Amino acid sequence: MGNAKQNKQSQKNGDSAKAKRDRRQKREEYRAAMKQEGVAELPRKKFYRQRAHANPFSDHRLVYPPHPDMMDWSVLYPDYAVDEPKEDTPAPAQESSEQSVQEGQQETSPESQSQSIVSLNPRKLSKQVEVADIGCGFGGLLVALAPLMPDTLILGLEIRVSVTQFVEDRIKALRLKHKDTQAYRNVGVLRANTMKFLPNFFHKGQLTKIFICFPDPHFKARKHKQRIVSTTLNSEYAYVMRPGGVVYTITDVLDLHEWMVQHFTAHPSFERVSEEEVENDPCVGVMKTETEEGKKVERNKGNKYVALFRRLPDPEW
Amino acid sequence: MAAVDVPYHLVKACRGIIFAARGSDIHSFNSSFEHISTWKYPSAKGETQSEAQSSPAPEGPPAKRRKLEEGEEPASNGREASSANVNGQGKPKGWQDSNPALETPWIQGLYITSDGHHVVAITNSDKTIWVFEHDGAGNLKQLSQRPMPKRPCALAIMPDDRVLLSADKFGDVYALPLTPSDHLPIPSQHTLISRSVTPGTPSTTGGSTPIPRLKADETVVHTKRNLKALENQKKAALERKQPIAQDNRPQFEHALLLGHVSMLTAICVAQATSPVDGKTRTYILTGDRDEHIRVSRGALAQAHVIEGFCMGHEEFVSRLCMVKPASGQGNDVLVSGGGDDDLYSWDLVHNKLVGKAPLLPRVQEVVGEEANKLAVTRIVAQKDEKGSWVWVICERVPALFRYQLQEDSTLRHSETIKIPGNPLDVAILGTSSSTRLLVAMEPSEQGFSSLLVVEKASEGETDWKQTPVPNLPEGSAPGGVKIGAEELRKILYTTESLRKLTDFD
Ligand SMILES: C[S@@+](CC[C@H](N)C(=O)[O-])C[C@H]1O[C@@H](n2cnc3c(N)ncnc32)[C@H](O)[C@@H]1O
Numbered sequence: 001m002g003n004a005k006q007n008k009q010s011q012k013n014g015d016s017a018k019a020k021r022d023r024r025q026k027r028e029e030y031r032a033a034m035k036q037e038g039v040a041e042l043p044r045k046k047f048y049r050q051r052a053h054a055n056p057f058s059d060h061r062l063v064y065p066p067h068p069d070m071m072d073w074s075v076l077y078p079d080y081a082v083d084e085p086k087e088d089t090p091a092p093a094q095e096s097s098e099q100s101v102q103e104g105q106q107e108t109s110p111e112s113q114s115q116s117i118v119s120l121n122p123r124k125l126s127k128q129v130e131v132a133d134i135g136c137g138f139g140g141l142l143v144a145l146a147p148l149m150p151d152t153l154i155l156g157l158e159i160r161v162s163v164t165q166f167v168e169d170r171i172k173a174l175r176l177k178h179k180d181t182q183a184y185r186n187v188g189v190l191r192a193n194t195m196k197f198l199p200n201f202f203h204k205g206q207l208t209k210i211f212i213c214f215p216d217p218h219f220k221a222r223k224h225k226q227r228i229v230s231t232t233l234n235s236e237y238a239y240v241m242r243p244g245g246v247v248y249t250i251t252d253v254l255d256l257h258e259w260m261v262q263h264f265t266a267h268p269s270f271e272r273v274s275e276e277e278v279e280n281d282p283c284v285g286v287m288k289t290e291t292e293e294g295k296k297v298e299r300n301k302g303n304k305y306v307a308l309f310r311r312l313p314d315p316e317w
Numbered sequence: 318m319a320a321v322d323v324p325y326h327l328v329k330a331c332r333g334i335i336f337a338a339r340g341s342d343i344h345s346f347n348s349s350f351e352h353i354s355t356w357k358y359p360s361a362k363g364e365t366q367s368e369a370q371s372s373p374a375p376e377g378p379p380a381k382r383r384k385l386e387e388g389e390e391p392a393s394n395g396r397e398a399s400s401a402n403v404n405g406q407g408k409p410k411g412w413q414d415s416n417p418a419l420e421t422p423w424i425q426g427l428y429i430t431s432d433g434h435h436v437v438a439i440t441n442s443d444k445t446i447w448v449f450e451h452d453g454a455g456n457l458k459q460l461s462q463r464p465m466p467k468r469p470c471a472l473a474i475m476p477d478d479r480v481l482l483s484a485d486k487f488g489d490v491y492a493l494p495l496t497p498s499d500h501l502p503i504p505s506q507h508t509l510i511s512r513s514v515t516p517g518t519p520s521t522t523g524g525s526t527p528i529p530r531l532k533a534d535e536t537v538v539h540t541k542r543n544l545k546a547l548e549n550q551k552k553a554a555l556e557r558k559q560p561i562a563q564d565n566r567p568q569f570e571h572a573l574l575l576g577h578v579s580m581l582t583a584i585c586v587a588q589a590t591s592p593v594d595g596k597t598r599t600y601i602l603t604g605d606r607d608e609h610i611r612v613s614r615g616a617l618a619q620a621h622v623i624e625g626f627c628m629g630h631e632e633f634v635s636r637l638c639m640v641k642p643a644s645g646q647g648n649d650v651l652v653s654g655g656g657d658d659d660l661y662s663w664d665l666v667h668n669k670l671v672g673k674a675p676l677l678p679r680v681q682e683v684v685g686e687e688a689n690k691l692a693v694t695r696i697v698a699q700k701d702e703k704g705s706w707v708w709v710i711c712e713r714v715p716a717l718f719r720y721q722l723q724e725d726s727t728l729r730h731s732e733t734i735k736i737p738g739n740p741l742d743v744a745i746l747g748t749s750s751s752t753r754l755l756v757a758m759e760p761s762e763q764g765f766s767s768l769l770v771v772e773k774a775s776e777g778e779t780d781w782k783q784t785p786v787p788n789l790p791e792g793s794a795p796g797g798v799k800i801g802a803e804e805l806r807k808i809l810y811t812t813e814s815l816r817k818l819t820d821f822d
Contacts, residue, residue: 056578204625239626267509
């Protein structure tokens with residue numbers, strides 16, 4: 001599908017096809033260089049751009065554990081492993097694929113991770129992930145949160161392959177650069193479609209904070225079903241969250257803000273956090289200023305709408 | 318192309334009465350296969366074809382046949398085009414409106430309440446749920462016809478026989494009162510908002526029509542993409558001059574209970590007793606194409622609370638079945654199957670996998686070693702004094718697989734019964750001392766009966782007697798209406814197409 005389209009375009013314009021090829025080659029060389037051990041240079045975004053949308057309903061080529069117990073978190077947070085690496089126990093990772101390969105980019109997960117995050121016998125960590133940034137984009141929030149919560153494991157989840165790879169390389173470089181202080185060992189990133197597979201990664205009640213920052217607005221009514229917040233999906237956010245935990249949302253789109261407020265307040269497992277508490281929460285400021293989208297909105301002098309929701313305890317039944 | 322008779326493709330039995338669906342019709346028989354009644358899907362031309370009492374007008378928008386909206390279903394993965402053709406939906410290649418076998422939507426699911434007083438059917442392409450009153454003697458009276466917002470894939474009936482749960486292709490589960498005169502036992506503030514419905518206030522009975530407004534305004538625009546969206550919105554608003562907002566919510570009482578971002582394939586209601594507090598609770602189990610089995614609270618006002626997931630499947634889930642332990646002691650065991658090589662059994666209360674029973678080797682014994690995958694189409698529980706059993710059939714595999722539930726809640730294969738055609742559905746006719754099953758099969762071009770009785774007459778016998786149901790009476794016997802054999806298979810066999818493509822190697 002994607003290939004056919006591309007070919008047609010190439011025929012129309014031989015020059016641009018060559019330019020595209022060159023660009024791709026550059027990108028590949030660059031990314032290969034980034035993979036080498038000991039590269040402390042921060043990755044450059046222009047080599048990781050990817051089309052803005054990935055359909056959350058498609059299968060993609062995702063890798064995810066069939067059960068959260070089969071997730072080997074030590075791949076992301078090796079410094080927190082409490083046992084020795086085990087004999088390689090190949091486990092049946094879920095794999096699925098989409099036929100179309102877009103823009104010549106392999107739709108596979110970042111190579112450095114894909115084959116090893118799933119294990120029948122994963123290494124144990126001294127802590128578990130408690131903070132998730134859903135649709136983390138280029139990782140600005142993760143990088144800002146890492147030093148603020150040095151004792152908490154923070155995870156970014158992103159559906160786009162190249163963008164995930166960027167964040168992975170970014171974290172790698174930061175860890176290297178801050179070798180002496182051991183900073184950034186507590187952040188990681190995973191390629192995942194969070195609209196479908198949160199329960200594959202997280203246990204019930206595992207998370208204390210979920211960030212949903214500047215999610216794709218999907219303006220058209222016909223596309224609203226793709227929105228990352230909805231009452232039915234909020235049940236899954238509630239499931240992976242501990243009572244008392246907080247969902248942080250921010251957007252520059254008023255309509256989307258109202259939609260998120262409507263869908264979270266309509267869900268009996270959540271209540272809106274008061275104005276006052278919002279103001280006093282240090283994470284709110286970070287979310288406003290440190291996300292890539294937040295910065296963009298700042299430059300354009302746009303509005304930022306913030307809403308926080310607390311996970312309520314489940315009623316007796 | 319070879320043509321065959323439209324076969325019975327769904328069978329259900331209840332207290333000596335057999336209901337069997339063939340195309341768009343539902344027939345009933347007594348246990349000696351004497352024909353009792355026929356319900357025919359109302360003809361579009363308005364002529365009365367129904368032997369049943371005249372049907373009340375549908376509540377809600379008229380069932381309209383329309384093309385699949387682009388991107389309507391969450392599972393639109395490019396292959397959906399083929400699997401969407403379930404029961405004549407989406408007009409498969411070679412669809413002929415003139416083919417009388419496909420003029421009306423086929424029955425896709427058939428259910429009976431536990432008290433036997435009601436029969437419920439879903440027809441696929443018009444997304445409609447039909448409820449019939451059953452007089453206990455095989456006669457059906459149509460009570461309601463409710464077109465749902467999205468295509469129902471499976472139904473469950475709450476233990477009190479008052480509420481229907483409809484699981485749809487979009488991933489949502491709706492509760493409906495079984496009989497429309499009844500009401501849902503859910504306060505309206507406890508129903509969720511559908512992400513598939515145009516904005517408005519949540520309500521259980523439909524509500525005011527909201528007026529759309531521009532969703533992007535200049536101050537928020539910061540990308541090319543957003544700018545374009547804003548432009549388009551303005552253009553669209555200009556073009557239609559006045560606001561139009563269609564509220565596509567059904568006009569009958571219904572409540573959104575929960576939803577997956579995946580196509581739902583199975584739903585089941587279970588009761589289990591907690592070992593902690595000794596309390597017996599009701600659970601709603603939902604299975605989807607993305608390998609998940611979700612366990613939600615079955616207290617309807619709390620169905621938004623996910624108690625857990627039964628995680629472990631690596632391919633789509635297509636069937637869920639609660640199986641009683643042979644001893645009668647302890648909780649029922651959840652058995653699930655789908656595109657995996659094994660059947661899974663689960664401890665529901667703890668969401669724990671108890672065991673996997675190999676099914677693929679059993680399938681290979683029937684169809685050959687080359688078979689490297691399977692798709693479970695039915696899991697049916699049966700209990701007698703010798704034990705608790707599970708009958709399983711798979712798509713395009715001409716056999717019945719019988720497993721026995723062990724004391725430790727695992728399953729063990731007990732036997733495979735080869736049958737002369739591919740099974741479409743199976744119903745337990747008699748339990749107690751003798752085992753008697755009714756199997757609906759794909760018809761052959763040789764024209765053998767598509768209904769087969771499989772039974773073990775007496776305890777001592779080891780062989781299963783297979784008897785085709787002979788000479789079905791006038792009006793219920795296949796005949797006249799033919800369908801191409803290949804076309805029929807396309808309509809009947811849609812489970813394997815749930816599988817995701819893997820082209821890693
Ligand atoms: C507009 S960006 C915001 C990025 C980042 N949070 C920020 O504020 O800078 C939204 C991101 O969500 C990602 N996304 C969308 N749907 C997703 C899904 N189902 N699972 C994971 N990520 C998703 C997109 O790929 C995109 O990178």
